[in-house]
Amino acid sequence: MGIAKFIESVKETLGLYEFKKSSKKKSVKNLLKKLNSKKDKITKLIKKDKKQKELQEELDIVNLQIKKGEKILAKLVTNK
Amino acid sequence: MILRKIFLPVILIILAYGFWISPDFKEISAGVAIFLFGMLSLEEGFKAFSGGVLERILKKSTDSTTKSIGFGVLATTVMQSSSLVSVLTISFLGAGLIGLAQGIGIVFGANIGTTTGAWLVAGFGLKVKISAYAMPMLVFGVILIFQKSKSLKGVGYILAGLGFLFLGIHYMKDGFEAFKDTIDLASFGGTGLKYLFIFTGIGIFATVVMQSSHATLVLIITALSVGQISYENALALAIGANVGTTITAIIGAMSSNIVGKRLAGAHLIFNVTTGLIAIIFMGQIMYSVDIVSAFVGISADDWTLKLAVFHTIFNIIGVVVMIPFINKLVVFLESTLKDTKDIGDKNIEHTKYLNDSVLELPGTSMAAIIRETKHLYENAFEIISHGLNIKRSNILSSMDLKDVIKEQYSNNSVDIDDFYNRKIKGIYGEIIDFSTKAQSEMTPEYIQELYKIKLANRDIVEAVKDTKHLQKNMIKYSISSNEYIKEQYNNIRIDLAELLRNIDILSKTTQEDEIILLLSKVKLHAQKYDIIANGTLDNLIRNSLITNEMATSLMNDSTYAFDISKNLIAMSEIIFIDRSGDINNLGNDMIMDDDDIDSILKKDN
Numbered sequence: 001m002g003i004a005k006f007i008e009s010v011k012e013t014l015g016l017y018e019f020k021k022s023s024k025k026k027s028v029k030n031l032l033k034k035l036n037s038k039k040d041k042i043t044k045l046i047k048k049d050k051k052q053k054e055l056q057e058e059l060d061i062v063n064l065q066i067k068k069g070e071k072i073l074a075k076l077v078t079n080k
Numbered sequence: 081m082i083l084r085k086i087f088l089p090v091i092l093i094i095l096a097y098g099f100w101i102s103p104d105f106k107e108i109s110a111g112v113a114i115f116l117f118g119m120l121s122l123e124e125g126f127k128a129f130s131g132g133v134l135e136r137i138l139k140k141s142t143d144s145t146t147k148s149i150g151f152g153v154l155a156t157t158v159m160q161s162s163s164l165v166s167v168l169t170i171s172f173l174g175a176g177l178i179g180l181a182q183g184i185g186i187v188f189g190a191n192i193g194t195t196t197g198a199w200l201v202a203g204f205g206l207k208v209k210i211s212a213y214a215m216p217m218l219v220f221g222v223i224l225i226f227q228k229s230k231s232l233k234g235v236g237y238i239l240a241g242l243g244f245l246f247l248g249i250h251y252m253k254d255g256f257e258a259f260k261d262t263i264d265l266a267s268f269g270g271t272g273l274k275y276l277f278i279f280t281g282i283g284i285f286a287t288v289v290m291q292s293s294h295a296t297l298v299l300i301i302t303a304l305s306v307g308q309i310s311y312e313n314a315l316a317l318a319i320g321a322n323v324g325t326t327i328t329a330i331i332g333a334m335s336s337n338i339v340g341k342r343l344a345g346a347h348l349i350f351n352v353t354t355g356l357i358a359i360i361f362m363g364q365i366m367y368s369v370d371i372v373s374a375f376v377g378i379s380a381d382d383w384t385l386k387l388a389v390f391h392t393i394f395n396i397i398g399v400v401v402m403i404p405f406i407n408k409l410v411v412f413l414e415s416t417l418k419d420t421k422d423i424g425d426k427n428i429e430h431t432k433y434l435n436d437s438v439l440e441l442p443g444t445s446m447a448a449i450i451r452e453t454k455h456l457y458e459n460a461f462e463i464i465s466h467g468l469n470i471k472r473s474n475i476l477s478s479m480d481l482k483d484v485i486k487e488q489y490s491n492n493s494v495d496i497d498d499f500y501n502r503k504i505k506g507i508y509g510e511i512i513d514f515s516t517k518a519q520s521e522m523t524p525e526y527i528q529e530l531y532k533i534k535l536a537n538r539d540i541v542e543a544v545k546d547t548k549h550l551q552k553n554m555i556k557y558s559i560s561s562n563e564y565i566k567e568q569y570n571n572i573r574i575d576l577a578e579l580l581r582n583i584d585i586l587s588k589t590t591q592e593d594e595i596i597l598l599l600s601k602v603k604l605h606a607q608k609y610d611i612i613a614n615g616t617l618d619n620l621i622r623n624s625l626i627t628n629e630m631a632t633s634l635m636n637d638s639t640y641a642f643d644i645s646k647n648l649i650a651m652s653e654i655i656f657i658d659r660s661g662d663i664n665n666l667g668n669d670m671i672m673d674d675d676d677i678d679s680i681l682k683k684d685n
Contacts (some may be wrong), residue, residue, distance in 0.1 A: 031670065034593035060680050061600045062593075065670065072669050 025076045032069045038062050081122045082301045091289060108255030108299075115248025115295050115593020121221075121497040122241030123164045125234045127440065142172075145406055149399065150180040160197055160245075162190040162325070166343065173339040176433040176446030180339070180410045184346045188399045191322070191350065198292050198318075201249060201301050202384035210252035217243030220524070230523075253301040261575060266474050267299070271312050276359060279313045283320015284327070293325035297391070311383045318391050319358045337435040342413040349409065354398030365394055423684035429503050431457065434514040442526050445518035448532065451657055453510050453537055454587070459503040460540045461580060464644065466494040467547035468573045470557065475580050485558075485573045493555050496548040506543050536654040539647035546647070550640040553633045564625040568611065568634055573640045574611045579645050595613050600672040607677050611638045 224236025
């Protein structure tokens with residue numbers, strides 16, 4: 001067995017590929033948590049009627065990012 | 081240079097004569113040579129891991145002087161090479177990742193760390209038959225060196241390095257033991273101030289010849305262990321080795337850049353001061369060595385371990401004495417040793433963070449290139465804001481953007497070509513040149529990353545060039561009597577000022593949700609305010625609100641403005657995202673694409 005193959009098999013045995021995937025999952029989860037709290041903050045500010053247009057735009061962006069994040073997370077979970 | 085030319089043949093002749101008259105001297109010298117070779121191999125091994133791990137640790141452990149000292153102690157203890165730690169420190173200083181104060185802290189720490197070598201040799205090396213460990217280490221090490229994997233190669237070099245170190249110590253010890261039967265070196269020694277200075281001088285000389293205080297110290301310890309030198313003389317030799325190592329550092333720094341020279345200066349001042357303290361207070365330090373030795377259970381006649389205690393105590397005293405003066409030392413070194421780049425053509429700006437000493441360390445070169453790109457952007461920011469006739473400070477303030485454009489930077493147009501030649505061209509050229517050189521030491525992953533950074537640099541340069549085109553009509557129409565064209569040009573100024581402000585916030589924030597939001601926002605605004613895409617231009621022409629000439633200019637200039645935005649956003653995505661954060665881990669998956677922007681724009685309409 002060549003050294004490269006040996007390293008590959010060790011990586012597989014130790015589940016290092018899975019580790020990479022789970023760290024990506026962790027990153028999405030972290031970001032989603034932050035984005036959701038941002039969403040709550042903006043929604044509260046909109047209710048107070050401050051800079052409506054600007055805040056609405058920010059809310060649209062955050063909503064879109066949350067959707068994107070959830071999509072990535074779902075994909076990572078199904079590929080498991 | 082002439083001295084060097086004479087020095088080398090003289091040393092070689094002395095050695096050859098020594099080998100001829102004494103086989104024991106030959107054995108000791110071979111031991112030193114093998115030991116030094118082991119150190120080279122050990123350094124080579126640790127360099128293999130400098131592509132990321134070492135840099136990350138160094139970056140995180142040097143944000144304060146105390147931490148820097150701690151890092152210096154730890155790194156030198158682990159790697160058993162203060163010179164490798166110095167090389168890394170110079171690289172980090174050069175790349176601007178740490179300040180001179182932190183660098184000095186590491187060097188101070190390395191001085192304490194290097195004393196662990198004496199402990200290892202005195203406590204372990206001489207009491208155990210370490211040559212028994214050397215052979216398997218050499219065999220495993222050499223096998224691993226021949227492997228393709230960089231990490232395995234690195235481990236191989238470290239193992240072989242340790243093997244050679246052990247073997248070297250074994251030969252030195254054997255040589256001194258055999259030497260004892262023919263000549264008693266201790267008879268040349270003596271006590272008193274005279275011998276203190278003589279042996280300190282010998283220590284300096286031996287370290288300069290061997291280019292390693294570690295090797296000198298091992299030689300001292302082995303000679304001391306077989307009684308070839310007295311304890312007092314060994315202490316003086318150890319002080320000499322400490323001073324001698326700075327001469328090695330100075331010789332090395334002669335070909336280094338300014339940061340290397342400053343660090344070597346700090347090293348010299350520290351070690352000479354420490355040496356003087358040790359000489360002046362020799363009696364008191366020896367007394368404290370006896371107390372500490374008794375306290376930790378070292379027997380009164382275990383001279384080698386007592387030497388290790390002495391070495392540690394006097395280096396710690398040096399650090400404690402020098403800590404309060406670190407900031408003064410920084411000021412002194414920076415004012416005494418000035419960068420020759422600054423002395424040259426004062427009008428042309430050069431790179432701040434790139435120097436060839438970091439080329440061997442891919443992670444550090446990458447960090448240096450990113451820093452330099454940020455420096456290039458700072459200059460571009462200045463040119464773009466002046467090209468838009470806006471004050472930089474106003475963009476960076478929280479002032480309403482409508483007010484920002486009212487306050488003009490100058491009544492005359494700024495010469496962007498001149499700015500470009502002075503503040504962009506040279507730096508950009510040096511970045512590209514350095515990147516090409518750095519690439520040869522990089523792995524494919526790093527090269528891919530570097531390619532993106534080169535693109536970011538190109539984006540910055542393009543944005544500056546577009547500003548030059550934009551500027552021509554900007555001045556003319558932003559004060560035009562036609563309110564419509566004036567409004568459009570001022571809108572362009574507002575949009576670009578907003579972009580620059582957002583990029584500035586982006587560059588300073590560490591909140592990842594904020595980064596995503598800002599990046600998305602600037603991307604969205606670039607599309608939203610593109611007057612060709614949003615129909616504003618058509619409307620102005622259709623209703624004859626502007627002349628044909630104005631329409632052509634506006635169309636061209638809004639394209640330039642759009643390109644500036646596009647380039648600066650692309651650059652921000654590469655340069656201002658934390659490479660160790662969650663966004664980077666997700667690649668481009670979370671970054672807004674054109675479809676996402678369209679969906680939000682449709683919602684707005």
